[in-house]
Amino acid sequence: MRRVVFNQKGGVGKSTITCNLAAISAHQGKRTLVVDLDPQGNSTQYLLGISGENLETTLADFFDQTLNFKLNPKKIEEFIVASPFPNLDVMPSHPGLEDLQGKLESRYKIYKLRDALTELADDYDVIYIDTPPALNFYTRSALIAADSCLIPFDCDEFSRRALYSLMENVQEIQADHNRDLSIEGIVVNQFQARAGLPQKVVQELIDEGLPVLAPYLSASVKIKESHEQSRPMIHLDPKHKLAQEYVALHDRLARTYGA
Numbered sequence: 001m002r003r004v005v006f007n008q009k010g011g012v013g014k015s016t017i018t019c020n021l022a023a024i025s026a027h028q029g030k031r032t033l034v035v036d037l038d039p040q041g042n043s044t045q046y047l048l049g050i051s052g053e054n055l056e057t058t059l060a061d062f063f064d065q066t067l068n069f070k071l072n073p074k075k076i077e078e079f080i081v082a083s084p085f086p087n088l089d090v091m092p093s094h095p096g097l098e099d100l101q102g103k104l105e106s107r108y109k110i111y112k113l114r115d116a117l118t119e120l121a122d123d124y125d126v127i128y129i130d131t132p133p134a135l136n137f138y139t140r141s142a143l144i145a146a147d148s149c150l151i152p153f154d155c156d157e158f159s160r161r162a163l164y165s166l167m168e169n170v171q172e173i174q175a176d177h178n179r180d181l182s183i184e185g186i187v188v189n190q191f192q193a194r195a196g197l198p199q200k201v202v203q204e205l206i207d208e209g210l211p212v213l214a215p216y217l218s219a220s221v222k223i224k225e226s227h228e229q230s231r232p233m234i235h236l237d238p239k240h241k242l243a244q245e246y247v248a249l250h251d252r253l254a255r256t257y258g259a
């Protein structure tokens with residue numbers, strides 16, 4: 001199954017959630033792939049560390065290849081890199097993705113990612129797709145390629161209001177391109193149980209009937225260390241409260257999709 005993590009806003013936790021959930025899937029023995037569509041490459045960096053820098057083949061080459069007809073194109077498998085963790089692979093990002101966007105858009109390459117990931121259906125139990133903080137060619141490609149969508153939410157009042165247009169955008173892509181896409185739910189991130197405002201904002205979402213997932217993910221300084229060491233929480237400190245919350249969220253999602 002293919003799960004996209006999407007929110008037009010930056011800094012809400014997309015990359016952190018993608019990598020931590022993917023690391024748990026892999027740790028539980030599922031063949032797992034992370035596709036990093038953000039030119040910033042935070043997920044690539046988080047999972048591959050310095051070995052993710054200066055890679056010869058990245059997603060930029062994959063998309064570039066769709067623009068330049070070749071007699072012997074590289075197979076999709078050739079754009080995949082193994083992470084240091086068993087069962088966990090990465091399709092790495094590259095800053096060059098930024099410059100390719102205009103051409104890809106104007107030449108209708110929006111289904112190329114879906115086609116490529118469909119070829120990998122037998123190789124992976126679950127594919128996580130991390131997206132840039134925008135509604136652009138890459139996020140649309142991802143929403144078209146995915147079976148389900150997770151929306152991280154940072155408990156901010158401004159973000160709450162932005163959620164409605166975000167959901168509409170997803171529903172439009174659903175209607176136009178991907179009837180099978182399901183909105184799995186909103187992931188509450190950096191939740192501070194002792195502060196009043198986050199509680200109120202999340203309660204409003206629930207009262208309005210939005211699909212808020214439990215458990216909520218708490219804020220922890222440990223995440224900084226996790227990124228710095230390129231070790232997702234399940235490997236850095238599996239007994240940590242936040243690591244346990246990621247596991248509980250992962251297992252909750254796996255109840256629906258088996259992964």
Ligand SMILES: Nc1ncnc2c1ncn2[C@@H]1O[C@H](COP(=O)(O)OP(=O)(O)O)[C@@H](O)[C@H]1O
Pocket residue numbers: 009010011012013014015016017042133189190217218219220221223224227242
């Ligand atoms: N649960 C958390 N607790 C504390 N910091 C977090 C948590 N989740 C994410 N962060 C931090 O918030 C920042 C944004 O997270 P990131 O995953 O990069 O968001 P996005 O991909 O949406 O831009 C990063 O510095 C990250 O380390």
Ligand SMILES: [Mg+2]
Pocket residue numbers: 014015016038042043131
């Ligand atoms: Mg990110």
